[in-house]
Amino acid sequence: MGSGTPVKGARKRIGIAASVLRAAGFGEASTGIVLGTGLGGLVQHLEVEREMAYTEIPHFPEATVEFHEGRLLQGMLDGHRVVVMQGRFHHYEGWSLQEVVFPVQVLHALGVRRLLLSNAAGAIQPGFPKGSLMLLTDHVDLLPGTPLIGPNDPELGRRFPDMGRAYDPGLNALFRQAATDLGIVLQEGVYAAVKGPNLETPAEYRMLRTLGANAVGMSTVPEVIACAHLGLPCAAVSVLTDACDPDHLEPVDIADIIATAGRAEPLLVALFREVVKKMEGAV
Numbered sequence: 621m622g623s624g625t626p627v628k629g630a631r632k633r634i635g636i637a638a639s640v641l642r643a644a645g646f647g648e649a650s651t652g653i654v655l656g657t658g659l660g661g662l663v664q665h666l667e668v669e670r671e672m673a674y675t676e677i678p679h680f681p682e683a684t685v686e687f688h689e690g691r692l693l694q695g696m697l698d699g700h701r702v703v704v705m706q707g708r709f710h711h712y713e714g715w716s717l718q719e720v721v722f723p724v725q726v727l728h729a730l731g732v733r734r735l736l737l738s739n740a741a742g743a744i745q746p747g748f749p750k751g752s753l754m755l756l757t758d759h760v761d762l763l764p765g766t767p768l769i770g771p772n773d774p775e776l777g778r779r780f781p782d783m784g785r786a787y788d789p790g791l792n793a794l795f796r797q798a799a800t801d802l803g804i805v806l807q808e809g810v811y812a813a814v815k816g817p818n819l820e821t822p823a824e825y826r827m828l829r830t831l832g833a834n835a836v837g838m839s840t841v842p843e844v845i846a847c848a849h850l851g852l853p854c855a856a857v858s859v860l861t862d863a864c865d866p867d868h869l870e871p872v873d874i875a876d877i878i879a880t881a882g883r884a885e886p887l888l889v890a891l892f893r894e895v896v897k898k899m900e901g902a903v
């Protein structure tokens with residue numbers, strides 16, 4: 621984070637980024653979408669109207685993981701105007717949690733009314749197969765910190781945000797309905813966020829299971845906390861890319877995880893498109 625009063629500084633940086641984007645024609649979308657690892661195929665269905673590289677947006681972190689393209693896109697997806705983050709930021713890349721959530725705060729400043737997120741995660745729940753999708757109903761935050769640390773800016777949100785309905789029940793109902801209509805099996809469960817970038821040990825997988833987690837990953841939770849702070853309804857879906865079975869743990873490599881995410885991509889893309897279609901008419 622930069623210098624100056626942290627509270628006012630954050631809001632000022634959000635305002636600067638939002639005004640640069642507004643000047644470039646952003647700010648007309650009511651739905652924000654964050655594309656996670658290997659899930660970028662949604663943009664092929666987007667009629668892009670505006671785009672800006674993260675490097676062009678003041679105060680945006682720059683995506684560093686090579687399979688993430690760092691661009692903000694605005695356009696029509698199945699008749700609904702959306703703003704899409706192509707590439708997201710992870711704490712393990714060295715960004716502070718405040719930096720990780722900065723784009724979400726900017727999307728909120730631009731007027732989005734809901735945020736849909738995707739990620740790749742490991743399956744902790746034995747019955748959840750590799751390649752399947754899981755709707756997040758709740759989370760366990762094991763990240764080393766929170767994006768809300770420090771003085772609170774009441775203009776952005778409350779000091780003590782409620783996390784009882786962090787995953788919006790209305791949006792989750794829409795995801796369930798969309799999955800049913802498409803005949804897609806959508807698991808549901810609790811996502812544990814860990815710091816990464818190393819994967820977990822068998823003992824850690826046992827711990828996560830004991831904690832009530834059904835999946836584990838290295839993203840999403842900071843953004844969901846920022847949404848709770850902003851009062852921005854959100855929902856998230858994981859692609860389960862590997863089975864985290866502590867007693868039969870296969871060596872996992874990131875290429876395999878990305879390949880599995882890629883194979884599940886058409887399902888996730890179809891699901892997100894169907895959810896967006898169901899929002900048609902909603903503002």
Ligand code: HPA
Pocket residue numbers: 740741742743814816819820836837838861862864877
């Ligand atoms: N842990 C284990 N498996 C995973 C993860 C993780 O954080 N992300 C994707 N697959």
